[in-house]
Amino acid sequence: MISTVLRTIILYIIVTVAIRLMGKRQIGDMQPNELVITLLISEIAAIPLQDTEQPMSVGLAAIFVLVFLEIVISILAMKSFSVRKILNGKSVVVIKNGVIDQHAMRNVRMTVIDLIEQLRGQSVFNLEDVAFAVLEVNGNLSVLLKKDAQPISVKDIELNIPDEPLPLPVISDGKIIYESLRALEISTQKLKKILKHKCSTPKEIFLMTLDRDGNHTIIKKGGANN
Amino acid sequence: MKRLVPAVIILTMTIFICITAHTFVNRACDNTIKDIELYYNKKISSQQLEDNWQNRKENMALFVNHGFLDKISIYIGQLTVFTDNNLPENETVYKNIKSVLSLIKAEQRFGLHSFY
Numbered sequence: 094m095i096s097t098v099l100r101t102i103i104l105y106i107i108v109t110v111a112i113r114l115m116g117k118r119q120i121g122d123m124q125p126n127e128l129v130i131t132l133l134i135s136e137i138a139a140i141p142l143q144d145t146e147q148p149m150s151v152g153l154a155a156i157f158v159l160v161f162l163e164i165v166i167s168i169l170a171m172k173s174f175s176v177r178k179i180l181n182g183k184s185v186v187v188i189k190n191g192v193i194d195q196h197a198m199r200n201v202r203m204t205v206i207d208l209i210e211q212l213r214g215q216s217v218f219n220l221e222d223v224a225f226a227v228l229e230v231n232g233n234l235s236v237l238l239k240k241d242a243q244p245i246s247v248k249d250i251e252l253n254i255p256d257e258p259l260p261l262p263v264i265s266d267g268k269i270i271y272e273s274l275r276a277l278e279i280s281t282q283k284l285k286k287i288l289k290h291k292c293s294t295p296k297e298i299f300l301m302t303l304d305r306d307g308n309h310t311i312i313k314k315g316g317a318n319n
Numbered sequence: 320m321k322r323l324v325p326a327v328i329i330l331t332m333t334i335f336i337c338i339t340a341h342t343f344v345n346r347a348c349d350n351t352i353k354d355i356e357l358y359y360n361k362k363i364s365s366q367q368l369e370d371n372w373q374n375r376k377e378n379m380a381l382f383v384n385h386g387f388l389d390k391i392s393i394y395i396g397q398l399t400v401f402t403d404n405n406l407p408e409n410e411t412v413y414k415n416i417k418s419v420l421s422l423i424k425a426e427q428r429f430g431l432h433s434f435y
Contacts, residue, residue: 164326
């Protein structure tokens with residue numbers, strides 16, 4: 094029993110590190126080869142957990158080989174277009190200049206119902222509004238609307254609005270996030286000065302966001318926004 | 320190229336595990352056979368044979384299916400009882416130990432049997 098618990102802890106750590114080494118991607122965003130390797134790793138990790146007669150080294154060696162392959166393949170795919178095309182396939186234009194490409198849809202085995210469902214997922218309810226739709230290699234549909242169906246942007250009405258600086262969380266649950274302060278190029282002293290002005294200390298704050306211009310939002314512990 | 324560093328480390332670790340497992344398991348299997356022969360020639364006692372096997376088993380468990388190791392433990396227990404009592408069944412048990420050890424060795428080396 095204890096050995097099962099220990100095996101689980103060790104394998105959990107190793108699988109987490111392995112997935113981390115492979116990079117940050119959600120299941121839905123994975124390329125086909127990444128999905129295969131993730132599925133294989135989870136299956137292989139389960140073997141030494143279920144069957145305690147199996148030595149852990151067998152599972153670990155298999156996981157290591159898969160991670161190695163994934164890293165090497167992803168580097169090769171990054172460097173070479175042909176490798177990327179072989180491994181991941183290529184994007185397919187299913188709507189071109191507002192016309193559905195039936196041949197392309199047959200090739201990717203996509204029905205019109207699938208296409209309409211995916212368009213609805215992109216908040217497009219009228220097929221006639223679509224100029225281009227591209228089925229990406231991860232299965233997502235990217236849509237470009239026709240000019241007259243596109244929402245008005247600030248650029249269209251020629252307003253001069255300056256870019257907003259990015260606010261970052263600088264205090265979370267009473268703890269100062271120094272990484273955010275470094276990214277904002279704001280010193281701890283300046284942060285404390287702002288807090289002093291608000292008659293507060295970091296420990297009293299649940300969340301504080303701050304941008305380069307010094308604009309901030311403070312949510313105190315057990316309190317409301319400030 | 321920076322991304323290749325973890326890949327190279329992982330590959331090195333995997334190769335290290337494979338080579339260590341292959342060398343260590345082969346040596347442990349050969350030493351077990353040698354121990355049994357020494358025991359037959361009355362150069363070591365049955366207790367010593369069992370103790371040596373137990374120590375070896377602990378380390379081999381890292382690379383070898385635990386079912387195989389448990390089988391050998393049982394066979395060595397039987398072997399000592401049969402040999403100490405001069406029973407002819409000890410030959411069969413010895414053959415069984417040898418065949419399990421050869422299975423363990425076959426599992427470690429690359430061959431069509433382990434590949435398929």
